[in-house]
Amino acid sequence: MRVTGHHLLAQASASTRSAQARVGQAAAQLGSGERLQAPSDDPTAWAIAARARAHASLSQGARAGVATSSERLEATDLALASLGDVFARARELTIEGATDSLSATDRGRIAIELRALFESAIGFANARAPDGEYLLAGAASQTPPFDPTGAYLGDAGAREVLASEGALQMVTVPGTVLTAVDGVDVLPALDRAATAFASNDVAQIALSLDELEQAVEQLASARTRAGGAMAVLRDVELARRAFEDRLAGIAADAVEADPVTAATAFAQAGQTLETTQAIAASIANLLRPG
Amino acid sequence: MSDLLSLLSLGSSGITAHNTGIAIATNNVANVDTLGYSRQRVDLASLPAAPLVGGVRSLGPERLASELLADRLRDATGGLGQASARASALRELEQRLTGDGPSVDARLTALFGRFSELAAAPTDPTLRAATVDGAHDLAAAIRRRAHDLDDAGVEADARLGDLAREAGGLATELAAANVAVARSPDDPTLADRRDLLARQLSALVGGQARIDGDGQLRYVLDGGAVLVDGELAAAFTTQRDATTGSLRVQLGSGAATRDVTGDLAGGALGGVVAFRDGPLATLRTELDQYAYELATAFNGVHRAGAGLDGVTGRDLFVPTATATGAAAAFAVDPGVAADATWLATAAAGAGPGDNQAALALRGLADSPVVAGGTRTPVDGYLAMIGALATASRAAQADAAQGELVTDHLGDLRDALAGVDLQEELASLSRFENTTRALTRFVATVDDLLRSMIQEL
Numbered sequence: 060m061r062v063t064g065h066h067l068l069a070q071a072s073a074s075t076r077s078a079q080a081r082v083g084q085a086a087a088q089l090g091s092g093e094r095l096q097a098p099s100d101d102p103t104a105w106a107i108a109a110r111a112r113a114h115a116s117l118s119q120g121a122r123a124g125v126a127t128s129s130e131r132l133e134a135t136d137l138a139l140a141s142l143g144d145v146f147a148r149a150r151e152l153t154i155e156g157a158t159d160s161l162s163a164t165d166r167g168r169i170a171i172e173l174r175a176l177f178e179s180a181i182g183f184a185n186a187r188a189p190d191g192e193y194l195l196a197g198a199a200s201q202t203p204p205f206d207p208t209g210a211y212l213g214d215a216g217a218r219e220v221l222a223s224e225g226a227l228q229m230v231t232v233p234g235t236v237l238t239a240v241d242g243v244d245v246l247p248a249l250d251r252a253a254t255a256f257a258s259n260d261v262a263q264i265a266l267s268l269d270e271l272e273q274a275v276e277q278l279a280s281a282r283t284r285a286g287g288a289m290a291v292l293r294d295v296e297l298a299r300r301a302f303e304d305r306l307a308g309i310a311a312d313a314v315e316a317d318p319v320t321a322a323t324a325f326a327q328a329g330q331t332l333e334t335t336q337a338i339a340a341s342i343a344n345l346l347r348p349g
Numbered sequence: 350m351s352d353l354l355s356l357l358s359l360g361s362s363g364i365t366a367h368n369t370g371i372a373i374a375t376n377n378v379a380n381v382d383t384l385g386y387s388r389q390r391v392d393l394a395s396l397p398a399a400p401l402v403g404g405v406r407s408l409g410p411e412r413l414a415s416e417l418l419a420d421r422l423r424d425a426t427g428g429l430g431q432a433s434a435r436a437s438a439l440r441e442l443e444q445r446l447t448g449d450g451p452s453v454d455a456r457l458t459a460l461f462g463r464f465s466e467l468a469a470a471p472t473d474p475t476l477r478a479a480t481v482d483g484a485h486d487l488a489a490a491i492r493r494r495a496h497d498l499d500d501a502g503v504e505a506d507a508r509l510g511d512l513a514r515e516a517g518g519l520a521t522e523l524a525a526a527n528v529a530v531a532r533s534p535d536d537p538t539l540a541d542r543r544d545l546l547a548r549q550l551s552a553l554v555g556g557q558a559r560i561d562g563d564g565q566l567r568y569v570l571d572g573g574a575v576l577v578d579g580e581l582a583a584a585f586t587t588q589r590d591a592t593t594g595s596l597r598v599q600l601g602s603g604a605a606t607r608d609v610t611g612d613l614a615g616g617a618l619g620g621v622v623a624f625r626d627g628p629l630a631t632l633r634t635e636l637d638q639y640a641y642e643l644a645t646a647f648n649g650v651h652r653a654g655a656g657l658d659g660v661t662g663r664d665l666f667v668p669t670a671t672a673t674g675a676a677a678a679f680a681v682d683p684g685v686a687a688d689a690t691w692l693a694t695a696a697a698g699a700g701p702g703d704n705q706a707a708l709a710l711r712g713l714a715d716s717p718v719v720a721g722g723t724r725t726p727v728d729g730y731l732a733m734i735g736a737l738a739t740a741s742r743a744a745q746a747d748a749a750q751g752e753l754v755t756d757h758l759g760d761l762r763d764a765l766a767g768v769d770l771q772e773e774l775a776s777l778s779r780f781e782n783t784t785r786a787l788t789r790f791v792a793t794v795d796d797l798l799r800s801m802i803q804e805l
Contacts (some may be wrong), residue, residue, distance in 0.1 A: 060760075060761075060764045061764040061765070061767075061769070062764065063763055063764070063767040063768060063769035063770075063772070064769050064770050064771055065381055065382075065763070065767055065768060065769065065770065066760065066763045066764075066767055069763075097440065097443055097444055097447065097738070097741075098443055098447055098734060098735070098737070098738035098741075099439070099440065099443055099737075099738040099739070099741035099742040099745065100742075102735055102738040102739045102742055105735070105738060106731060106735045106738075109454065109731050109734075109735075110727075110728070110731060112455075113454055113455075113457075113458050113727045113731070116455065116458035116459065116462060117458050117461055117462065117465075117714055117727075119462060120458070120459070120461055120462020120463065120464070120465040120466060120711075121462070121465045121711075123462060123465060123466045123469075124465040124466045124467075124468055124469035125469070127466060127469035127470050128469040131469070131470070188470070190470055190472065190473040190474070190475070190476075191472070192470065192472050192473070192702060193702075196700075196702060197700065197702065198695065198699045198700030198701070198702040198703035199700035199701070199702060200472055200700060200701060200702025201472060201657075201700070201701050201702065213700075214700055216699060216700060216702065216703050218468075218469070218471075218702065218703070218704050219468075219704070219708065220465070220468050220469050220704075220708075221465060221468070221708065221711060224715065225715070227708070230469065231702075346770060346771065
C-alpha cells in the first residue's frame with residue numbers, strides 16, 4: 060500500500076490527539092476519584108453503584124426512624140422508671156402503714172404523701188415527647204392518656220418501625236400496660252391506697268398493698284418491654300451502619316477510581332503522549348523538504 | 350537541415366511535455382492540504398518516429414481516483430454521521446438527566462426516608478413538614494426531568510432544522526458541481542469538488558450517490574426520494590407536525606413535496622431523527638408512565654390512610670386521568686401542600702399517633718408498583734436511565750466502529766489519491782533534469798543550425 064508523507068503526519072497527529080485525550084481522561088479520574096464520567100461509560104457498574112446508593116439512602120432513612128424511636132423509648136423508660144420509684148415508695152409506705160402500731164394521725168400523714176405520689180404518678184404517666192406527643196397514650200397520642208382519677212383514656216395501639224427489610228419492631232409502650240389489661244389499674248390502685256390511708260381503713264390498706272405489689276411488677280414488666288425494644292433498636296442501628304458501609308463499599312468499587320491504578324494510568328498516558336509527540340516530530344523532520 | 354529542424358521540434362515537444370509534468374507535480378504539492386483533492390499524474394507518450402525523429406507528448410493529466418472507493422467512503426461517512434449524531438445526542442441527554450442536582454432516585458429514596466422517620470413520630474409537625482417538602486422535591490425532580498426531555502426534543506428539532514438547511518445548501522452546490530463537470534468534463538478538480546460535496550452531503554443525509562453514464566451524479570435518499578439529479582436539486586423544508594408538535598423533514602421538487610423524515614436512515618439528520626423518535630420518545634413515554642404509576646401508587650395508599658384530623662380519602666399527589674403528560678404535571682396535592690396535617694400517617698379509624706399509613710407509604714419503596722407492576726419505584730427509574738446509558742454506549746460503539754471504517758477507507762483513498770511531497774519532489778526533480786537536458790539538446794541543435802547557416 061502506498062503511504063504518503065501527508066498520511067504519516069496525519070496519523071501521527073491523530074495518535075497525539077488520542078494520547079492527549081487519554082491523558083485528559085486519566086487526569087480527570089485521578090482528580091475526581093470517579094471512574095465514570097457518565098452512566099454510559101459502564102452502564103452495569105453505574106447501575107450497581109446507583110442501586111447500592113439507593114439502598115444505603117433507604118437504610119439511612121430507616122435508621123433515622125430507629126434513632127427517633129430509641130430516644131422516645133428512652134423517654135418512655137424514664138417515665139416508667141419514675142413511676143416505678145413512685146410505686147416502690149408507695150408500697151413502702153403501705154407496708155409501713157399496714158402495721159397495727161400506727162395511729163390514725165400517722166396514717167393521715169402517709170395519706171398525704173401517697174396523695175402527692177399519686178399526683179406525680181399522673182404526671183409521669185402523662186409524660187410527653189419533645190414534639191408534644193404523649194408517650195403512653197397508644198395511638199391517641201395527642202391527648203393526655205390518664206385523667207386526674209388515673210383512668211386510662213388512650214388505646215392499645217403500639218407503634219412499629221422498620222427494623223430490617225420486611226421486619227417491624229414495636230417501639231412504643233401503650234398505657235394499657237398500666238391498666239387491668241395487664242394486671243391492675245395501677246394509678247387508681249394508688250388512689251385507693253391514699254384514700255384508705257386517709258380514712259384509716261386498715262382492711263382496705265391490706266388490699267391496696269396487694270394491688271401496689273402487682274403495680275410494681277407491672278411497671279417492671281413494662282420497663283423490661285421498653286428495654287428489650289431499645290436493645291433491639293441498638294442492634295438494628297449497628298447492623299444498619301454496617302450494611303450502609305458495605306453498600307458504600309460496593310458503590311465505590313463499582314464507580315470510583317483506584318488511586319494507584321489511576322495514577323499508573325495517568326503516568327502511562329503521559330509516556331504515550333511523549334512518545335507520540337516524539338514520533339510526530341521525527342516524521343515531520345524526515346519529511347521536511349531539502 | 351530539415352532533420353535538424355525536426356530535432357528542434359523534438360526537443361521543443363519534450364520540453365513542453367516535461368513542463369506539463371512540472372506543472373502537475375507543482376499543482377499536487379500546492380494542493381497537498383486541499384480537502385478532497387485527488388493527486389494528478391501526467392503520462393508521457395512517444396510521438397510516431399518515422400523514419401528517424403520521434404518525440405514525446407504529455408497525455409492530459411490523469412486524476413487518480415476510484416469511483417468504487419468514493420462510493421464506499423460516502424456510505425461509510427453516512428453511517429458515521431448517523432452514529433455520531435445519535436451518540437452525541439444520547440450522551441448529552443444522559444448527562445442532562447444525571448448531571449445537575451439530585452436525581453429522581455435520590456429524591457425518591459429521600460422521601461421514603463422521610464416516611465421512615467415520620468413513622469417513628471407521626472404527629473411531629475417538623476417531620477410532617479419535612480416529609481411534605483420531600484414530596485415537593487420529588488415532584489420537582491420528576492417535572493425537571495420531563496422538562497429536560499422536552500428541551501432535548503426542542504434541541505433535536507432545532508438541530509434537524511439546521512441540518513436540513515445545510516443539506517439543502519449542499520444539494521444545491523452539488524447540482525451546480527454537476528453542471529460544472531458537464532461543461533468541463535476534463536477538469537479533474539471539478540470532479541474532486543463534486544466528490545467532496547457528495548461526501549459532505551452523505552455525512553448529513555446518508556443515502557446513495559451514483560455517477561450515471563452521462564457523467565452526472567445522482568443522489569437518492571434511503572427511502573428512494575431523489576435529492577440531486579443532474580443540475581436539479583430538491584429543496585429540504587421542515588414543518589411542525591400538528592399532532593405531535595415535532596418537526597418533520599420534507600423534500601420538495603417543483604410542486605411535489607414528500608415527507609422523508611422516516612426515510613432518513615443515515616447521516617446526521619438520520620441520527621437526530623433516530624434519537625428523537627427512538628430513545629427520546631421512548632423515554633418521554635416511559636417517564637410519563639412512571640410518573641402516572643408512581644402517583645397512583647402513592648395516592649392509593651395515602652387515600653386509605655388518615656391525616657392528623659382523622660380524615661381519609663385524600664391524595665398525596667395530584668392525580669392525572671392518563672399517563673400522557675403525567676411527568677410534567679407531577680405535583681403535591683394542594684391540600685397536603687397547604688396543610689401538612691393532611692398527610693396520611695395513620696390507619697383509617699386509628700388515633701393520630703398510629704403510623705400504619707406512614708409505614709405503608711414507606712413500604713412502597715419495596716413494592717413493584719411501576720413498569721406495569723414489575724419494578725420498585727427506585728429500580729424502575731434506574732432501569733430507565735440504565736436503558737438510556739446502554740443505548741448511549743451502543744451508539745458510541747457504533748460511532749467508534751464507523752470512525753474506524755471511515756478512517757480505513759480514507760487511508761485507502763489516501764494511498765491512491767493522496768499527495769506525497771517526497772514523491773512529487775522526486776517527480777519535479779526528474780522533470781527538471783530532463784527539461785534541462787532537452788534545453789541543452791535544443792541549444793546544441795541550435796548551434797549546429799547556426800553553424801550550418803553561417804557556412805552557407
